[in-house]
Amino acid sequence: MFPIRDENPTLRPAVVAIGLIAANVLVWIFVQGMGTNPALAESICRLGLIPGAVLGSLPAGTGVALGAGYTCVIGGSESWTTSISSMFMHGGWMHLIGNMWFLWVFGNNVEDVMGRGRFVLFYLLCGLAAATAQVLSNPDSAIPMVGASGAIGGVMGAYAIQFPKVRVQTLLILGFLVRMIEVPAWGMLGYWFVLQILMGLPTIGSEAGGVAFWAHAGGFLAGVALIYVFRSPKLVTAHKQATARALPRLRWPAPR
Secondary structure, eight states: OEEEEESOOOSSOOHHHHHHHHHHHHHHHHTSGGGOTTHHHHHHHHHSBOHHHHHTOSOTTOEEEEETTEEEEOOSOOOTTHHHHGGGOOSSHHHHHHHHHHHHHHHHHHHHHHOHHHHHHHHHHHHHHHHHHHHHHOTTOOSOBOOSHHHHHHHHHHHHHHSTTOEEEEEEEETTEEEEEEEEHHHHHHHHHHHHHHHHGGGTTOOOOSOOHHHHHHHHHHHHHHHHHHOOHHHHHHHHHHHHHHHHHHOOOOOO
């Protein structure tokens, strides 16, 4: 299921969400060479999170092939700061676009009930929780982890708690069947979370590259917990009032 839009107004422009999207896009263009090598491979190696390197469980000189003839060699001095820099790295165009779309659909409303400063800190903490979960799933891994999806998973977890009944217009793809459906946020986001767990179980301890399912799950759970700390009662009340006023004109025809 892929979310298209939600029936959830905002009080103010989502400055932080827009800024985060802009930052990811700018990094993709100017640091990662818009997905061209050697810039892409070098940025993933230098700024991605390598669990075994950060924890010191891999010896210096350990190498991992990143494709296109490029090998990432661990130097033995990798810093924990890659837990943050990796949140702004991506592996491809679709990786970037998909993450930024999810951030926009769900991030603007979460920012709305937290306030801008709190949302920045919340986002970074969810990203760090996601990185920790992925590292714990395979602490000796030499494969770099990149992507904003762990932090965005936190945004989704917070949204599921704060706005569980909001209708989300979703693109459902089942083989050759493609149609638009409306589902409550808890259903769409709950399905996403369960899928990460089911897909992540076979990857525990695995050295195969691919999707960082445990980062997604860890970020989501962090968001579920942290929404209670970071949301502002004043902004939550204001958001509810704005929603009540705007709801009649936000209704769209139910898909047939």
